[in-house]
C-alpha cells in the first residue's frame with residue numbers, strides 16, 4: 151500500500167470531478183461539499199471511466215448507462231445495490247494524497 155500525491159487541493163473546487171493516477175491506479179476525485187473523496191475510476195457496471203461522468207456536486211452519473219452514485223459514499227443510488235471502489239484520501243500541506251489500494255471497508 152503506497153500513498154501518492156496526485157493534485158493540489160486548490161485545483162479541485164467544490165462540485166468538481168477529475169481523473170488522476172495514483173501510481174498505476176486510475177482514480178476519480180470529487181469534491182463534494184468541500185470534502186475530497188477518491189474512487190476507482192471505473193464504473194462497476196461495464197467499466198466506463200467515471201472521470202467522464204456528470205457530477206452535480208452530490209451525485210455521480212455514469213455517461214454510458216446513467217447509473218448514479220452518491221459522491222460522499224460511493225454507494226449506488228440507481229441501482230441501489232451497486233458500489234464504487236473507495237480509496238482513502240487525505241490532504242497533506244495542500245496536496246491531495248491517495249492510497250493505491252482500496253479502503254479496507256470497501257475492498
Ligand code: FES
Nearest residue numbers: 193195196212215
Ligand atoms: S458502464 Fe456505467 S452504467 Fe453502464
